[in-house]
Amino acid sequence: MIVYIDNHKFAYEMENLVRLFLPNEKICISTDSPGSMITSYIFTSMNINEQIGNAHIYVRVRTDDFDETSVKDIIIDVDDFEKKAERTMAICLYGLLCKLTGKTKPWGILTGVRPIKLFRRLSDEYGTLYAEDYFKKELLVSDEKVRLSSWTEKNEREILALSKPESVSIYISVPFCPSRCSYCSFISQTADRAKKLIEPYIDLLCKEIVMTAEIVRDKRLVPESIYIGGGTPTILSAEQLRQLIETVKNNFDMSVCREFTVEAGRPDTIDSEKLSVIYEGGVDRISINPQTLNDSVLEVIGRKHTAQQMYDAFKLARTAGFKNINTDLIAGLPTDTADSFSKTLDGILTLSPESITVHTLALKRSSRLNLEGHNVNTDNSRAAAKMISICMKKLPQAGYEPYYLYRQSKTEGSLENTGWAKKGFEGKYNVFVMDETHTVIGCGAGAVTKLKDPVGNSLTRIFNYKYPYEYISGFEEILKRKEKVRTYYDGLS
Ligand code: SF4
Incomplete structure (x- = not known):
């Protein structure tokens, strides 16, 4: 067109x-x-x-x-x-x-990825009722999404209040996965193909973490939240996980860190040894992400684990001592139906995780689904919309409230991704990142540092190399770029 x-x-x-x-x-x-x-x-x-x-x-x-x-x-x-x-x-x-x-469209003419940020701005300036009215009448947002925005913004606000001018969050990237999900557009490499890279990658990543922590200490910044994500960090051996987590622990002031998360993405990469390394390392939040509990859908999307493995992994995590577990689900997966999604949700609720993040399938250009010609279409979008409505009904009944929300392009039904949590278990890192509340320093391949002016709104980005092999061969350059974080804060003082 x-x-x-x-x-x-x-x-x-x-x-x-x-x-x-x-x-x-x-x-x-x-x-x-x-x-x-x-x-x-x-x-x-x-x-x-x-x-x-x-x-x-x-x-x-x-x-x-x-x-x-x-x-x-x-x-x-x-x-x-x-x-x-x-x-x-x-x-x-x-x-x-x-x-x-x-x-x-449920979000009317709103096309931005951060509708809650806009809602807050309106709310701060003119009050919540005005913001709701503006969303409805000026932006043509549906009643359901206006309610969701207002509720999410209220919960987010409490978390944002924790951030101070000296706050930063840290993102650590482990871009390896056991297999590639059909909807993935991330740079993550399958561990089989990248096996030789993992060890040197982790050694260098630890060096970057040490340097980052040094800057954080020197500039008297406060690491509010630390997130080890991917990829699938639990693809690492127990020993590699220990090396990574110990490096974080020994270099950042963990006494001020409010949240330390490890994404234990795939249930089939978790065992009790790794879980106890993570737990003993002081990680207080993990995320186990089945995406669906329907085995045939899991197969279709290229995840090599079963629903049973999710239940087992979750039990192991509780036995290891974790009291704050998130699970990720995706609405609109190929071949999934509203009925089967509802069963997935029921299954997840029997586990009673502290938070549940519900994404809507996004058909990114470089994903296998997209390359195979899977399109956003009316039937899938209608099914995804039903799934999201099921969440809107069942999650509040089970004691969860929305606390962060964002949108992506090319999602089924132009729907959103929403983090739901029991009170007190909201993922703070998620909120800080999505709101761009304070600086986020990224370490590892594909990580992006976003330096946020503590008094203004400006953001300065520093990009690390995308792929692990580039990260390894160009590591000197990575360290040089990291120095820019120090220079930035020097310029502020
Ligand atoms: S687990 Fe995440 S990063 Fe890894 S292949 Fe699947 S979608 Fe991509």
């Missing part, structure tokens, strides 16, 4: 909106006019008339069997004219796309 942009700067927003409705189409942006031979396009324009003080917004959606326009005039003499004009054009386009596809 070609989207023509005439006389305005809202191309990015219009493209994102079109992508919500036509997720599988190639979208091209053009600043030309549609020639007479082009029969399928979207035309968006804004004409400002200074003399009468208004802007005329015009949107036309044309395909072989659809041709409608939507127009609106707005006055230009308002404080936030550009924003208002963009929103007005988005509303015009949204209405036409709803008609064209026969669908509405």
Whole structure:
């Protein structure tokens, strides 16, 4: 679909909106006019008339069997004219796309990944009722998602209050997995292929952690939360896990760290020896992620474990002493149904994890699913929407509340990812990262450091090399880049 942009700067927003409705189409942006031979396009324009003080917004959606326009005039003499004009054009386009596809979107014209951040900004400025009303009337967000946003924002707020100007969080990347999930677009490498790299990788990663901790100490920063993620960190041997966790423990001031998480992603990589290394190492939160408890779906998505292995792994983790366990699920997996998802959720609830994160399947470009031609489609989207509604009903009944939420592009049904937790067990790292509350220092391949100005809103990014082999061969450069963290904080003092 070609989207023509005439006389305005809202191309990015219009493209994102079109992508919500036509997720599988190639979208091209053009600043030309549609020639007479082009029969399928979207035309968006804004004409400002200074003399009468208004802007005329015009949107036309044309395909072989659809041709409608939507127009609106707005006055230009308002404080936030550009924003208002963009929103007005988005509303015009949204209405036409709803008609064209026969669908509405749960998040209305909101396309950003952090709706809760926007909700909070509105709430802080004008109050919660205003924020709810704005989401509903100005952004066309559904009642269910307005409720979810308001509830999530309230819970998030308590966690954000813990962050101080000197707070930082630490992310440590172990980008290896036992096999590749069909929906994965991450750089993670299967351990079989990367076996030789794991040992040298961990040695260097530990060096980077030591250097990071030195900077954190020197600059008097407070490591609020530390997260070892991946990939699947528990792919490491017990000895390698010990080396990694001891390095963290011996170099950061753990007495001030509020949360130390290890992602024990795949149930089939966990055993009691690894769990006790993790537990004895002071890790107070782990995440065991089955994604589904339906064995045939597990097979389809390329995870080489069964539902039973999840139950066993969870039991082992409790026996090892863990009192804060998260489980990740995905709504909208191929071949999964609302009924089977509901059974998965029931199964997870019998385990009573402290938190449950429910993602919606996102069809990323480099995932196997996408390459095999699996598309976002109406049936899957409808099933995913039902699954998310089941969560909205069952999780609060079981004592869970939403505490963080984000969106991704190309998700089934344009739905969201939500972290649910029992009171007091919210994953703080998740909230800090999603809100961009404070600096997050990344260590390891693929990790990104985001330096957050403690008084302003600016973010400075430092990228590590993406792949383990690059990380190993270019490690000197990694250390040089890490020095920029020190320089950044030197500049603030
Ligand atoms: S466990 Fe996560 S990182 Fe590893 S292959 Fe699956 S989706 Fe990718």
